[in-house]
Amino acid sequence: xxxxxxxxxxxxxxxxxxxxxxxxxxxxxxxxxxxxxxxxxxxxxxxxxxxxxxxxxxxxxxxxxxxxxxxxxxxxxxxxxxxxxxxxxxxxxxxxxxxxxxxxxxxxxxxxxxxxxxxxxxxxxxxxxxxxxxxxxxxxxxxxxxxxxxxxxxxxxxxxxxxxxxxxxxxxxxxxxxxxxxxxxxxxxxxxxxxxxxxxxxxxxxxxxxxxxxxxxxxxxxxxxxxxxxxxxxxxxxxxxxxxxxxxxxxxxxxxxxxxxxxxxxxxxxxxxxxxxxxxxxxxxxxxxxxxxxxxxxxxxxxxxxxxxxxxxxxxxxxxxxxxxxxxxxxxxxxxxxxxxxxxxxxxxxxxxxxxxxxxxxxxxxxxxxxxxxxxxxxxxxxxxxxxxxxxxxxxxxxxxxxxxxxxxxxxxxxxxxxxxxxxxxxxxxx
Amino acid sequence: xxxxxxxxxxxxxxxxxxxxxxxxxxxxxxxxxxxxxxxxxxxxxxxxxxxxxxxxxxxxxxxxxxxxxxxxxxxxxxxxxxxxxxxxxxxxxxxxxxxxxxxxxxxxxxxxxxxxxxxxxxxxxxxxxxxxxxxxxxxxxxxxxxxxxxxxxxxxxxxxxxxxxxxxxxxxxxxxxxxxxxxxxxxxxxxxxxxxxxxxxxxxxxxxxxxxxxxxxxxxxxxxxxxxxxxxxxxxxxxxxxxxxxxxxxxxxxxxxxxxxxxxxxxxxxxxxxxxxxxxxxxxxxxxxxxxxxxxxxxxxxxxxxxxxxxxxxxxxxxxxxxxxxxxxxxxxxxxxxxxxxxxxxxxxxxxxxxxxxxxxxxxxxxxxxxxxxxxxxxxxxxxxxxxxxxxxxxxxxxxxxxxxxxxxxxxxxxxxxxxxxxxxxxxxxxxxxxxx
Numbered sequence: 001x002x003x004x005x006x007x008x009x010x011x012x013x014x015x016x017x018x019x020x021x022x023x024x025x026x027x028x029x030x031x032x033x034x035x036x037x038x039x040x041x042x043x044x045x046x047x048x049x050x051x052x053x054x055x056x057x058x059x060x061x062x063x064x065x066x067x068x069x070x071x072x073x074x075x076x077x078x079x080x081x082x083x084x085x086x087x088x089x090x091x092x093x094x095x096x097x098x099x100x101x102x103x104x105x106x107x108x109x110x111x112x113x114x115x116x117x118x119x120x121x122x123x124x125x126x127x128x129x130x131x132x133x134x135x136x137x138x139x140x141x142x143x144x145x146x147x148x149x150x151x152x153x154x155x156x157x158x159x160x161x162x163x164x165x166x167x168x169x170x171x172x173x174x175x176x177x178x179x180x181x182x183x184x185x186x187x188x189x190x191x192x193x194x195x196x197x198x199x200x201x202x203x204x205x206x207x208x209x210x211x212x213x214x215x216x217x218x219x220x221x222x223x224x225x226x227x228x229x230x231x232x233x234x235x236x237x238x239x240x241x242x243x244x245x246x247x248x249x250x251x252x253x254x255x256x257x258x259x260x261x262x263x264x265x266x267x268x269x270x271x272x273x274x275x276x277x278x279x280x281x282x283x284x285x286x287x288x289x290x291x292x293x294x295x296x297x298x299x300x301x302x303x304x305x306x307x308x309x310x311x312x313x314x315x316x317x318x319x320x321x322x323x324x325x326x327x328x329x330x331x332x333x334x335x336x337x338x339x340x341x342x343x344x345x346x347x348x349x350x351x352x353x354x355x356x357x358x359x360x361x362x363x364x365x366x367x368x369x370x371x372x373x374x375x376x377x378x379x380x381x382x383x384x385x386x387x388x389x390x391x392x393x394x395x396x397x398x399x400x401x402x403x404x405x406x407x408x409x410x411x412x413x414x415x416x417x418x419x420x421x422x423x424x425x426x427x428x429x430x431x
Numbered sequence: 432x433x434x435x436x437x438x439x440x441x442x443x444x445x446x447x448x449x450x451x452x453x454x455x456x457x458x459x460x461x462x463x464x465x466x467x468x469x470x471x472x473x474x475x476x477x478x479x480x481x482x483x484x485x486x487x488x489x490x491x492x493x494x495x496x497x498x499x500x501x502x503x504x505x506x507x508x509x510x511x512x513x514x515x516x517x518x519x520x521x522x523x524x525x526x527x528x529x530x531x532x533x534x535x536x537x538x539x540x541x542x543x544x545x546x547x548x549x550x551x552x553x554x555x556x557x558x559x560x561x562x563x564x565x566x567x568x569x570x571x572x573x574x575x576x577x578x579x580x581x582x583x584x585x586x587x588x589x590x591x592x593x594x595x596x597x598x599x600x601x602x603x604x605x606x607x608x609x610x611x612x613x614x615x616x617x618x619x620x621x622x623x624x625x626x627x628x629x630x631x632x633x634x635x636x637x638x639x640x641x642x643x644x645x646x647x648x649x650x651x652x653x654x655x656x657x658x659x660x661x662x663x664x665x666x667x668x669x670x671x672x673x674x675x676x677x678x679x680x681x682x683x684x685x686x687x688x689x690x691x692x693x694x695x696x697x698x699x700x701x702x703x704x705x706x707x708x709x710x711x712x713x714x715x716x717x718x719x720x721x722x723x724x725x726x727x728x729x730x731x732x733x734x735x736x737x738x739x740x741x742x743x744x745x746x747x748x749x750x751x752x753x754x755x756x757x758x759x760x761x762x763x764x765x766x767x768x769x770x771x772x773x774x775x776x777x778x779x780x781x782x783x784x785x786x787x788x789x790x791x792x793x794x795x796x797x798x799x800x801x802x803x804x805x806x807x808x809x810x811x812x813x814x815x816x817x818x819x820x821x822x823x824x825x826x827x828x829x830x831x832x833x834x835x836x837x838x839x840x841x842x843x844x845x846x847x848x849x850x851x852x853x854x855x856x857x858x859x860x861x862x863x864x865x866x867x868x
Binding site for chain 2: 028039041042043044046082083086087090091092093095112115139142143145146149150152153154156235253254255257259287288289290295298299300301302303304305306325326327347357358361362363364365366367368370371372373374375
């Protein structure tokens with residue numbers, strides 16, 4: 001194996017026998033800011049990081065290239081072949097994974113303390129030294145192809161892909177992150193390398209770290225992995241999402257149960273009213289066993305096994321999406337019930353008690369984010385990603401307390417509109 | 432998602448909580464209920480899991496799906512906490528909850544702020560005996576479960592294939608009967624069936640309570656005595672006669688051909704040993720089979736995907752946390768069209784080659800290290816440890832087994848591993864499956 005250990009890590013740190021959680025905002029020599037919660041409960045470190053960009057930046061006709069590129073980051077680097085890389089990862093208890101979504105590339109990295117050096121070395125290779133060998137590209141393409149075909153055999157993924165295709169009139173947003181069988185063929189090694197170079201940009205990066213690592217050491221490693229990346233101006237291309245479909249579209253498929261995915265315009269994560277909208281949706285379809293959709297459609301009528309709605313926010317714009325599956329003969333009835341609940345939230349809003357319960361839910365549930373180092377790291381990452389502020393953890397309760405019923409119901413009235421809902425229906429529905 | 436049905440368990444017990452710095456505390460209540468407390472003070476959060484030692488296996492002939500049906504109905508309220516009070520309350524305090532049914536057990540869990548421990552224990556104990564089910568509840572929930580069956584099985588050719596393969600692999604044992612139940616039998620389940628199932632089986636001597644997180648042992652003792660301790664024990668633990676399956680003796684191919692299938696997939700299910708019947712052999716099989724088939728650094732993947740480029744994907748795992756026999760599951764996606772037996776031959780030849788030549792001492796050392804590192808990751812969280820202990824104890828392992836796990840792992844030799852794999856290689860109790868267009 002071609003593998004050289006690097007030298008700057010010779011310091012040892014005494015463990016500070018303390019389990020108090022402290023969040024520190026740090027900056028490296030190369031100017032990378034990140035947040036850290038040092039936690040010595042277990043000898044491991046978890047990192048969550050993301051780069052703004054994502055599959056929305058895939059060139060026209062090459063959709064899937066960003067996702068393909070991230071799938072190839074462990075398939076051969078300057079100092080490791082694909083097999084060597086994975087064996088090294090296995091041997092040292094290192095976990096590295098990348099995923100591509102519309103607006104960002106996200107990575108998670110975990111390593112046990114005795115193998116910090118090996119772990120960061122491997123992460124450095126992926127971020128800075130990926131080689132994209134032709135034979136590995138061929139292999140991973142065939143895997144992505146198989147995965148697209150499996151998706152195309154499954155009624156839920158068919159419905160959600162078709163929903164994206166027809167709901168977003170903006171063709172770039174409607175594309176499948178994985179790409180399609182047609183676009184995959186068009187993607188060359190040059191395309192992959194060029195998207196690799198343009199994706200990992202220093203000033204688009206946010207990082208959250210939790211676990212048994214001391215701040216100075218964390219700074220050194222962050223610089224080691226990300227410090228040499230270039231900087232480049234970035235404007236998020238997902239803007240207003242004004243042009244969305246409404247009404248319904250049916251795709252016939254032979255199956256005993258129909259799948260329905262529906263949606264309308266929502267709010268961006270940076271919108272001042274985002275949290276308020278989230279609370280309203282919690283009451284409508286977000287709160288698991290609590291939501292009105294669940295109670296009315298599953299609990300009172302037994303029409304579905306699962307039904308939900310959620311806010312899907314991008315940075316500056318967003319949508320509200322929902323879904324259910326029901327026997328073919330009940331499709332029309334269930335859609336009517338969804339519309340009725342949608343209208344009710346618009347015209348009547350939510351009640352005082354519903355608001356109170358939602359508030360205590362959001363306050364109480366926050367501590368569940370702190371149960372594992374990975375969930376802590378993700379939280380630190382996401383708060384930075386959306387610029388929620390260093391004081392977010394202090395002010396979050398206050399933001400919730402300050403939500404006023406009349407303001408919320410005003411928002412509900414303006415935001416929710418069953419007339420603009422679009423229903424994507426896949427199956428043999430009776431409507 | 433709510434009410435998860437466990438068809439393929441993905442928890443690997445081998446990556447267990449060995450080497451525990453603070454081992455869990457365990458005590459028994461007078462009515463026979465066991466309580467296990469696992470401390471972890473990172474966040475002011477507690478996970479409560481209650482594990483009943485019966486699952487779909489306990490259903491009488493013709494009543495498949497009853498255990499899972501009952502699990503759904505456990506959320507329907509009691510006199511003290513009527514209707515959806517329970518779920519409403521958990522939600523109000525920012526907690527989360529769920530439940531799942533398997534062949535061998537039924538479990539319920541909640542994760543919540545530590546200040547709520549008392550109330551959560553009180554409510555969990557209450558619904559063990561005080562459910563107030565109405566005929567209407569049962570009627571509506573049956574529709575929900577039929578929708579669930581449509582969603583999970585009937586609309587998914589791959590699941591239908593799995594269901595069919597299992598029913599052939601286990602012609603006699605309840606592992607051959609789907610947890611969710613056969614559709615026609617679900618349709619026939621009645622209010623009376625549900626009620627008598629509840630009264631017979633939901634008893635403290637059939638239950639194990641696991642508390643994990645920021646929990647005080649004395650408080651846990653006091654509260655469990657107060658709420659669970661006062662429940663009268665049942666006549667006897669829900670025990671099943673030990674049923675075993677005959678050797679299959681024939682070559683069995685199951686084919687699922689459906690117009691919606693766009694990607695052919697090859698599968699193979701084996702009946703194997705289990706941790707319950709043989710801990711050491713199962714650890715050896717697990718370690719060995721992980722080297723052979725788990726993930727993209729496994730030997731099968733390296734040889735058949737990377738080098739020979741016959742498959743785009745190949746892999747598998749051993750699931751041995753079972754009261755009866757365990758199973759091994761293998762799958763592959765060929766790059767070019769091949770028959771089921773061609774694929775089987777390729778994989779089995781490679782398997783033999785791996786056992787004879789490629790399982791080197793170095794490779795084995797890597798696997799042992801990985802096992803050890805996995806144990807560290809498994810401790811990171813509050814629910815994970817509760818799940819691992821709960822499942823292991825419920826299928827018949829002991830706390831002592833878990834305590835000595837790392838020792839057992841250390842004592843496994845490469846030779847043990849090879850023997851376990853050779854036995855799998857010779858094993859004729861398997862079913863081949865093909866998903867096709």
